[in-house]
Amino acid sequence: DVSPLTVNRLSIYLRCLRMLQEQGLRQVSSQELGRCFGISPALFRKDLAHLGEMGIRGVGYDVDSLAANLSRHLGLERTHRMVLVGAGNLGSAVARYFGTGDGPFRMVAVVDSDPEKIGRPLGDVTVRPREELRQAIEKTRATIGLLTVPAEAAQSTYDELVEAGVLSVLNFAPVHLRRSAAVHTRNVDLRIHLEELAFYLVR
């Protein structure tokens, strides 16, 4: 199957294509793409070939059709409903970031165990009590769970998200979760971004 690292490259390709679209470009050569992607044409041609994109000898790629193809593969032609657990500092920022407008990612419910947070508006939703998590997932048929609770609550909250039927979880808590094989689970760790900066700082 396709590895997450390949998928992340597809996201980067799409961002480049979007910038090129904004600049009004219709065709782009492999060299120009390679410069934007930060990847050699040898490598990305392989990735794009898997999506059925061969490019045209001597011309390159059609910007709009490549962008549309990438967008489709990244599931961005559909709406993905998300629930978030833990409306603290991080959770509030994340909920508001995705909580308005009509991109493919829609925040449909936020829950928290702190009574002080109930009723607080975050984007298009208001914080509901923690006990309503399961019914919120069933009612909205949310497919993605966002886990922004403290470390000590992470595993039990994850288990409940899985049992309530989400298909993927994005975990922000600094714990190695015991993962369900049925639920695609990823960790977010800002440290990876900082390590990238540190790599270049020490060269």
Next chain:
Amino acid sequence: DVSPLTVNRLSIYLRCLRMLQEQGLRQVSSQELGRCFGISPALFRKDLAHLGEMGIRGVGYDVDSLAANLSRHLGLERTHRMVLVGAGNLGSAVARYFGTGDGPFRMVAVVDSDPEKIGRPLGDVTVRPREELRQAIEKTRATIGLLTVPAEAAQSTYDELVEAGVLSVLNFAPVHLRRSAAVHTRNVDLRIHLEELAFYLVR
């Protein structure tokens, strides 16, 4: 030079090596590493060879020395002092996440333009007024700036961080910054993580 995508793979390799160290493993084969990394041995052997790591025919790699080598290349043997601008929801979560303990990344100053936030403790620092940004950077010799202000304030804040002498900036605001060539600048966008989940959801 080394592309950020290569550097991000190094971060992933190090996380795997740390897990193997916790399991008490001393040697690991290319196959086992490939499974952990989610990358074919053909690809990661190339990455590791650039770091002078050749592996031992028939044996694989020495876990401790490989981890130490990766850690050194990722700059984690040094302390990197960071300043954060914008102690809102996201900024507070980030400041506290890095604001305690003694990892390689140390939060040394946080500033905000909102008088209500001044004096608020976040990890080992308290929020200072926005006007103190430059002197905070000079006094602490911070090398990394974290930008967690609203989109409309992002460019001017970035310009000021650059002028005050930081060497890298991690930008969380959803804007394409006009970047300084002298400052290594990266954007963080959670959407990339969600696109990864969406890719697998629509397959």
